[in-house]
Structures are given as structure tokens and as C-alpha cells.
Amino acid sequence: MTKSEEVEICMVKHLRVDREEKYEIVEKWFLKDLEMIDGKEADTDNPYFDMHFHKVYNLEAYSCASKYTFARTLNKLNEMYLKKDLKIVNFDETYLNDDSIWSSNNRDCLVLMRICFYASNLLCLSLCPLS
Numbered sequence: 744m745t746k747s748e749e750v751e752i753c754m755v756k757h758l759r760v761d762r763e764e765k766y767e768i769v770e771k772w773f774l775k776d777l778e779m780i781d782g783k784e785a786d787t788d789n790p791y792f793d794m795h796f797h798k799v800y801n802l803e804a805y806s807c808a809s810k811y812t813f814a815r816t817l818n819k820l821n822e823m824y825l826k827k828d829l830k831i832v833n834f835d836e837t838y839l840n841d842d843s844i845w846s847s848n849n850r851d852c853l854v855l856m857r858i859c860f861y862a863s864n865l866l867c868l869s870l871c872p873l874s
Contacts, residue, residue, distance in 0.1 A: 750774035750824050779830040780814050811838045
């Protein structure tokens with residue numbers, strides 16, 4: 744892709760027929776027409792989000808991690824090709840930044856590690872005798 748080409752966003756439908764897998768392009772948009780991505784609830788682990796173009800499209804990703812990966816990818820493409828003010832709302836900023844330890848492809852495992860770390864700290868605190 745060159746800087747003179749327009750960046751397209753495609754919604755793809757995954758179909759499994761017998762043992763064969765197929766992918767069908769259902770909808771296409773231009774990145775330049777995207778006004779906002781709304782993650783709906785930043786503090787909830789859900790795959791639902793809205794994309795605002797000339798109308799609002801309610802979408803569901805494969806997982807919450809893939810929703811964040813998609814938002815990060817659109818943000819990177821915007822920075823590379825358009826450099827416009829793309830609004831990304833109702834996403835946890837920690838997971839949108841590439842420089843964060845939690846932004847790797849293994850995010851689900853890392854989030855679980857983070858929860859376990861906090862749980863072990865709580866367990867240690869609960870075992871401490873009170874004077």
C-alpha cells in the first residue's frame with residue numbers, strides 16, 4: 744500500500760461449509776470516512792463496539808482482545824496514512840498503547856497474570872496478623 748492509495752476497512756463474514764472455510768466480504772468502508780470507534784464499555788470484557796461513519800454500525804469482534812487489536816490497527820493505519828483526529832472512545836487506554844506490556848498478542852494471558860498478581864497480594868494482606 745502506498746500513501747496515495749485509500750485505506751479500506753472490510754467487514755468479513757466467516758463461513759464453514761463442511762470441512763471448507765470461506766470468507767466473504769460483507770461491507771467496505773474507507774478509513775478516511777471513519778469518525779469514531781466506540782468500545783461501548785471500557786471496564787467490561789466484551790467484543791462489542793460501534794464504528795461511526797455516515798451511519799453507526801454495531802459490530803461484534805471474535806473476542807475482546809481482537810476488538811482491541813482491531814482498534815490499535817486502525818489507529819496505526821490512521822497515523823501512517825491520514826494523520827487525522829480519529830476518536831477512539833470507551834477503550835481502556837492501557838491496552839491501546841503499543842508501549843504497554845499489556846498490548847502484546849497474548850493479552851488474555853497477561854490480563855490473567857495481572858489478576859493473579861493482585862489476588863496473591865490480597866491473599867498475603869489477608870494473612871498478615873493485625874496488631
